Structures are given as C-alpha cells and as structure tokens.
Amino acid sequence: MTGSAKRPRPLPRPMPPPPPPRPVRATVPGPPTGHGRPADQPGLPLDREKLLAARLHAVKVRPYLASALFALHVVEDRSVPTMAVDVHWRCYVSPGFVARTSLEELAGVWVHEVSHLIRDHHGRGERYARENGEYGPGERLRRNIAADFEINDDIYGDGLPRPAGAVRASLLRLPDGLLMEEYLRTASMSGSAADLAWLDCGSGADGEARPWELGADGAHGLSRQQRDAVRFRVAEAVKGRPGDAPEGWRRWADEAFHPPQPWRQLLGAAVRSAAAAPGVGENHSYRRPSRRSAGLPGVLLPSLRRTPPRVCVVIDTSASVSDAELGGALLEVAAISRAVGGRRDLVSVISCDAAAGIAVPLCRAESLELIGGGGTDLRSGFARALRSRPRPDVIVALTDGQTPWPSSQPSCRTVVGLFPRPGRAGAEEDPDYVPDSPPPWARVVAIG
Incomplete structure (x- = not known):
C-alpha cells in the first residue's frame, strides 16, 4: 500500500570536527601580594581614602613613627611598581596596587617605605656605592634587598601583618639584626636577584634616582634641614616609648641622639683637656702675693698663677705618610692653635722621620716646610720637643703609628693623632712588620 509506506529515515548529519585546542598561555606566578605589578586598569582612580586610612592605621600601631608618616607627600603615578619613596620624602603610589592590597597590608607598606x-x-x-665602586641596576637591586633585610626583621607584627612577599635575611640564611652594609659585605645575593627583580622602593632606598621621580626641584619635597628635624622627632618619640619600640629602633634612636663625634672635634677636645689639666701652665709669681701671706707677718708668699699652655706638634714626615696626610696635618696644627685660644706664639712644630728637625714656632711658620721622607722614629721627635725652651706643656704627635714609642712617659701631657691604616700593619721595608700600638699614657684620636 502506497499510502501506508514509511518515509525513509534521513541519514544523520556528520558531526563537525572538534575545534583545535586553544593554546594555553604559560603564566608565571607573579610576586606575592603587596609587591607585584600587574598592569593598572586604564583610568582606575587612586583610592586616596583607603590609602590615608592605611596611614592612620600605621600611626595607631606605630605611634613613634607618626611624625615621619605624616611628613610624606603622596604622589599618584601609574608607572610606579607598588609604593616607593624618593630622597625628598615623596611617596609615589600606584592606584592598582592600592586597589588590590588590603588596608592592613597597606599600613605595613607605609611603615616599610618610611623606614x-x-x-x-x-x-x-650612595656612600657604599662610592666607596666600593658598585654601580648599575644589579648593584642598585642588591642595595635595595639589603636595606629591606635591615628593616623587615622588626617592623611587622603587633598590628602589622607581614606581607607574603616581604623579603627577610633568612631567605639567604643570614642572621637578623644586621645593618644594610653588613648584608652587602657578607652576601652576594646573585642567586636571588632574578627572583627579586620586581623590588623597587625608589631612590629613598638606595640613592639612585628613578624616571618617575620629581627630583630636587619638584614640589612638596623636604629640605635637608626638614628631613633631619623629622628624624630627630622620631628619635625623641622612640626614646619616649622604650617599651613599645623594637630593639632595632631603640638602637637607631640611641645613635641618632649620640652620633659619633667628628675626629677633629675629638682632637681639639683632647688638646684642650690636656692643656687644662692640673699643673699645666701653672707657675708661682710674686706679682700678686698669696692671700696666705696675711697669716705670716713679714713673709711674702708667691701666688700660683696659670699661664697659657705651650703645645709642641710632632709631625711624622716619613715615607709612609702621604702628601695628603701631611696637608691634613698642617690643618690640624691650625686647629690646635685655635684650641689653645688662638695664641700662635704658643704652638711649635717639629718635622720628624728617623731624625727630628728644629722646633719652629707657628707664629713664624707662614711658609712652614715639612722635611722628611725616610724611616720613622718619633722617639727623636719627643726628645727634641722636651729639650726645647721653654718646655711644652702638651705634645701632640700626628703619625700613622708605624714608629717605636718612648719607653717612659714624657714629663708633659701627650696626645696622639693616628692617620688611618687598614689593619695598622706594614712598613716600608718589612711587609710582616706590625707596629706597636700607642702607649697607654697617651690620649689617642683616630684622624679621618
């Protein structure tokens, strides 16, 4: 029957071939939270309210840093990796970094940068780079890492969570509590430089200017005096809260309050102290009778009068002393004359290598010539000074220390100014020669 015949079932359509697999882009895990640099969204505004709230949180948990935290001026810049500071106390901030970082971690970054x-x-x-001749991006990164090692061991905790990417000295199996310079001298950091190339805290961390920084002529920068004033206020706050500040901050505050004195001031103080010692410059005089004469009728007693002290400067002119050090010695002679009240007639100079020259009064030494260039034996210089007339009240020896010293203490006060010598070893003829240290009866001041 034609009407009841079934229509043939259509053949199934062939399935289209599966699409080729989409290539998977290899993703390298970026730096930990708080330090990475994913690209900022175009037009993303800076959440200044969140940023300033994080600073208030930092002030709350670290109140001794409040003066420094509020002294930073915020500059929005999308080319900055995270947050960075320049030497003029500007804080450059990436809007994307603020958006993806929690408020507590932002507070930790505030403290990190201002530290x-x-x-x-x-x-x-800058001083380390200049002294060691280490420049370039690799050395800049080493200084940044070493500076982070110094501050990251004691700024986190107690209200500031440690970011996952905060580098610590344990990364290189180094102890905590060292200074930046010590980390630079003891660790190469070459193996970690590639992994930490994202670190960039700005010129405030290593002294090398960045392209995004405004420079010395930019707005809202602090002068050197203002920066020093901020540091002093922070040191005062740390000293005022000894129970709250970590050991590293207390140690820093102690050094800020009692910085090492310049050697020139120490030398002048040593000369003044020796010149003012009991017995120095004292003599009996009948110009003004003693008040004790009233108890002895018919007897005239002299009074003890103090005269300005005389100083004899013995300058080491041996071959081991450089021309620059001899020029510095002449500057010290002028400083010594000021230390005794500016009386140039009371200061004399003796040139001494293996033999001593004549004691030349400073008042007649406008064109003072230092003669020498041979070996070193300051014993002859001390002997010449003690034979001069009038005898000196104070002897000042300026030397590199490579000399034999008098076996007995001179009959007057003695100050020794030592030119720097690494290890204080070495002589002109014998490289194994180690000079004796200055005797205990001399006041020693390191020059330079």
Whole structure:
C-alpha cells in the first residue's frame, strides 16, 4: 500500500570536527601580594581614602613613627611598581596596587617605605656605592634587598601583618639584626636577584634616582634641614616609648641622639683637656702675693698663677705618610692653635722621620716646610720637643703609628693623632712588620 509506506529515515548529519585546542598561555606566578605589578586598569582612580586610612592605621600601631608618616607627600603615578619613596620624602603610589592590597597590608607598606627614609638608606647606599665602586641596576637591586633585610626583621607584627612577599635575611640564611652594609659585605645575593627583580622602593632606598621621580626641584619635597628635624622627632618619640619600640629602633634612636663625634672635634677636645689639666701652665709669681701671706707677718708668699699652655706638634714626615696626610696635618696644627685660644706664639712644630728637625714656632711658620721622607722614629721627635725652651706643656704627635714609642712617659701631657691604616700593619721595608700600638699614657684620636 502506497499510502501506508514509511518515509525513509534521513541519514544523520556528520558531526563537525572538534575545534583545535586553544593554546594555553604559560603564566608565571607573579610576586606575592603587596609587591607585584600587574598592569593598572586604564583610568582606575587612586583610592586616596583607603590609602590615608592605611596611614592612620600605621600611626595607631606605630605611634613613634607618626611624625615621619605624616611628613610624606603622596604622589599618584601609574608607572610606579607598588609604593616607593624618593630622597625628598615623596611617596609615589600606584592606584592598582592600592586597589588590590588590603588596608592592613597597606599600613605595613607605609611603615616599610618610611623606614628607608628614617634610617637614611639613600645616603648610606650612595656612600657604599662610592666607596666600593658598585654601580648599575644589579648593584642598585642588591642595595635595595639589603636595606629591606635591615628593616623587615622588626617592623611587622603587633598590628602589622607581614606581607607574603616581604623579603627577610633568612631567605639567604643570614642572621637578623644586621645593618644594610653588613648584608652587602657578607652576601652576594646573585642567586636571588632574578627572583627579586620586581623590588623597587625608589631612590629613598638606595640613592639612585628613578624616571618617575620629581627630583630636587619638584614640589612638596623636604629640605635637608626638614628631613633631619623629622628624624630627630622620631628619635625623641622612640626614646619616649622604650617599651613599645623594637630593639632595632631603640638602637637607631640611641645613635641618632649620640652620633659619633667628628675626629677633629675629638682632637681639639683632647688638646684642650690636656692643656687644662692640673699643673699645666701653672707657675708661682710674686706679682700678686698669696692671700696666705696675711697669716705670716713679714713673709711674702708667691701666688700660683696659670699661664697659657705651650703645645709642641710632632709631625711624622716619613715615607709612609702621604702628601695628603701631611696637608691634613698642617690643618690640624691650625686647629690646635685655635684650641689653645688662638695664641700662635704658643704652638711649635717639629718635622720628624728617623731624625727630628728644629722646633719652629707657628707664629713664624707662614711658609712652614715639612722635611722628611725616610724611616720613622718619633722617639727623636719627643726628645727634641722636651729639650726645647721653654718646655711644652702638651705634645701632640700626628703619625700613622708605624714608629717605636718612648719607653717612659714624657714629663708633659701627650696626645696622639693616628692617620688611618687598614689593619695598622706594614712598613716600608718589612711587609710582616706590625707596629706597636700607642702607649697607654697617651690620649689617642683616630684622624679621618
């Protein structure tokens, strides 16, 4: 039957071939939270309210840093990796970094960045680079890492969570509590430099300017005097809260309150102290009778009068002393004359290598010539000074220390100014020669 015939079932359509697998882009895990640099969204505004709230939180948990935290001026800049500071106390902030970082971690970054400035990492980094000739991006990164090692061991905790990417000295199996310079001298950090290349805290951490920084002529920068005033207020706050500040901050505050005195002031103080010692410059005089004469009728007693002290400067002119050190010695002679009241007639100079020259009064030494260039034996210089007339009240020896010393204490006060010598070893003829240290009866001041 035609009407009841079934229509043939259509053949199934062939299935389209599966699409080729989409290539998977290899993703390298970025730096930990709080330090990475994913690209900022175009037009993303800076959440200034969140940023300033994080600073208030930092002030709340670290009140001794309040003066420094409020001294930072915020500059929005999308080219900054995270947050960074320059040497003029500006804080450059990436809007994307603020958006993806929690408020508590932002507070920790505030404290981290301002710690670089308080501890003068930029000035110290510049000095280290200049002294060791280490420049370039790799050395800049080493200084940044070493500075982070110094401050990250005691700024977190107690209200500031440690970010996952905060580098610590244990990363290189180094002890905590060292200074930036000690980490730079003891660790190469070459194996970690590639992994930590994202670190960039700005010129405030290492002293090297960045392209995004405004420079010395930019707005809202602090002058050197203002920066020093901020550091002093922080040191006062740390000293006022000894139970709250970590050991590292207390140690820094002690050094800020009692910085090492310049050697020139120490030398002048040593000369003044020796010149003012009992017996120095004292003599009996009948110009003004003693008040005790009233108890002895018919007897005239002299009074004890103090005259200005005389100083004899013995300058080491041996071959081991450089021309620059001899020029510095002449500057010290002028400083010594000021230390005794500016009386140039009371100061004399003796040139001495293996033999001593004549004691030349400073008042007639406008064109003072230092003669020498041979070996060193300051014993002859001390003997010449003690034979001069009038005898000196104080002897000042300026030397590199490579000399034999008198076996007995001179009959007057003695101050020794030592030119720096690494290890204080070595002589002109014998490289194994180790000079004796100055005798205990001399006041020793390291020059330079």
